[in-house]
Structure formats: C-alpha cells, structure tokens
Amino acid sequence: MxxxxxxxxxxxxxxxxxxxxxxxxxxxxxxxxxxxxxxxxxxxxxxxxxxxxxxxxxxxxxxxxxxxxxxxxxxxxxxxxxxxxxxxxNTPYQKVKVGYFNRQLVSSDNKLKLNISQSTRIILKNDQTFTKNPANHNLIVVYGFTTMSIPAQTTPYKIIVMC
Missing domain, CATH: 2.40.50.140 (Nucleic acid-binding proteins)
Structure with missing residues (x-):
C-alpha cells in the first residue's frame, strides 16, 4: 500500500x-x-x-x-x-488530497470523508469516465470547502481514480 x-x-x-x-x-x-x-x-x-x-x-x-x-x-x-x-x-478555492479511501470514502489518515453528488466528476488519470464506485482505491480528490467535523466532510468537484 x-x-x-x-x-x-x-x-x-x-x-x-x-x-x-x-x-x-x-x-x-x-x-x-x-x-x-x-x-x-x-x-x-x-x-x-x-x-x-x-x-x-x-x-x-x-x-x-x-x-x-x-x-x-x-x-x-x-x-x-x-x-x-x-x-x-495552488489554486484559489481548491484543495487536493491524495490517498487511499475506504468503502465509506474516508481517507486512510481519517482526515477527510467524501460525499459524492451528481455534479462530482469521477474520472481516470486519462480523463475517461470511471463508472464504478471509487471506494477502496487510491484517489486524487479536488475539493473546496469542508465541514469542521472529524473527519472533515466535503463534496468534491472531481475525483481521479488511480487504478
């Protein structure tokens, strides 16, 4: 891993x-x-x-x-x-997290939980659509605002699945 x-x-x-x-x-x-x-x-x-x-x-x-x-x-x-x-x-209003996300879409360091919406783009590194659940993969997550909870929660703009 x-x-x-x-x-x-x-x-x-x-x-x-x-x-x-x-x-x-x-x-x-x-x-x-x-x-x-x-x-x-x-x-x-x-x-x-x-x-x-x-x-x-x-x-x-x-x-x-x-x-x-x-x-x-x-x-x-x-x-x-x-x-x-x-x-x-660095881009204003955009953060990036790279890591393994489990079946609940919580990062392995327990700092970020993903809430996927219909507007979240889920793609592969070659920009092709990823049609499965991104859970249990290494992910590149592009997101904006988060909650103040532990783990912080966000609805990402884009998820790049690293197969």
Missing part, C-alpha cells in the same frame, strides 16, 4: 534530469526544487508518469504540493529527493 505524503512550497528551480536506459540518456525527466516557508527544500523527480492535477504547466515561482510514496526507496542525500506521483499547483 502506498503511504502518500506531501510537501508544500514554492518552486525554486526546474531542470532536466537525465536517466540512462540501455546506454541512452532520456530527456523525459525533470528535477523540481520546492522550498517551503520554513526554508526546507525538497527535490521532486518528475517522470512522464507524474500526474499534474488539471494538467497545468508549473513554472518557477509557483506554489505547489508534491505527493510521493514515503515507503519508496530514496537516495540518502540532502536535500531529500522524492519521486513525485502527483503534483498540484
């Missing part, structure tokens, strides 16, 4: 990150440096499989949240370098 963690901050650098495959250097990867308000720095490896919420283009100066698997092996270097699974650019 993926242990989704996140890091939130301002993009300070984006550069090519070369990965060798069969002796060839592939230019399909980027290394994105993100610094939070406390000065901590993380480098995200952006691969062709990294999902960008709303398919936005990220540039230096943007505020983003990178989601990664805390259980995945990482090199013992400073600053830490994580393989980004999902990247979300």
């Amino acid at each position: 993926i242990n989704f963690q996140s890091f939130h901050g301002r993009v300070t650098m984006i550069e090519d990150f070369f990965v060798q495959s069969n002796g060839e250097q592939l230019g399909c990867y980027k290394l994105m440096s993100v610094q939070n308000r406390y000065g901590s720095l993380v480098k995200f490896v952006i691969s062709p499989d990294t999902y960008f919420v709303n398919h936005v283009m990220v540039k230096i100066g943007d505020i983003v949240t990178g989601f990664y698997d805390a259980n995945a092996p990482t090199p013992m270097i400073f600053p830490p370098q994580f393989r980004a699974i999902v990247m979300a650019k």
Whole structure:
C-alpha cells in the first residue's frame, strides 16, 4: 500500500534530469526544487508518469504540493529527493488530497470523508469516465470547502481514480 505524503512550497528551480536506459540518456525527466516557508527544500523527480492535477504547466515561482510514496526507496542525500506521483499547483478555492479511501470514502489518515453528488466528476488519470464506485482505491480528490467535523466532510468537484 502506498503511504502518500506531501510537501508544500514554492518552486525554486526546474531542470532536466537525465536517466540512462540501455546506454541512452532520456530527456523525459525533470528535477523540481520546492522550498517551503520554513526554508526546507525538497527535490521532486518528475517522470512522464507524474500526474499534474488539471494538467497545468508549473513554472518557477509557483506554489505547489508534491505527493510521493514515503515507503519508496530514496537516495540518502540532502536535500531529500522524492519521486513525485502527483503534483498540484495552488489554486484559489481548491484543495487536493491524495490517498487511499475506504468503502465509506474516508481517507486512510481519517482526515477527510467524501460525499459524492451528481455534479462530482469521477474520472481516470486519462480523463475517461470511471463508472464504478471509487471506494477502496487510491484517489486524487479536488475539493473546496469542508465541514469542521472529524473527519472533515466535503463534496468534491472531481475525483481521479488511480487504478
């Protein structure tokens, strides 16, 4: 099971990150440096499989949240370098949560419960409609306001199912 963690901050650098495959250097990867308000720095490896919420283009100066698997092996270097699974650019009135949601649509950290409405778009990463129940899946949830309860409840704008 993926242990989704996140890091939130301002993009300070984006550069090519070369990965060798069969002796060839592939230019399909980027290394994105993100610094939070406390000065901590993380480098995200952006691969062709990294999902960008709303398919936005990220540039230096943007505020983003990178989601990664805390259980995945990482090199013992400073600053830490994580393989980004999902990247979300800050957007007013929009929050993003990535994680596993159980059959009651409660996140594995018990911080968010989803109340799906007819207006909630439920799609796959390739933007095709997901026709089953999104429960018991890893989800990318795009939402706005929440209740003050524990867990907080929301009616999401969009749910992306990560099959």
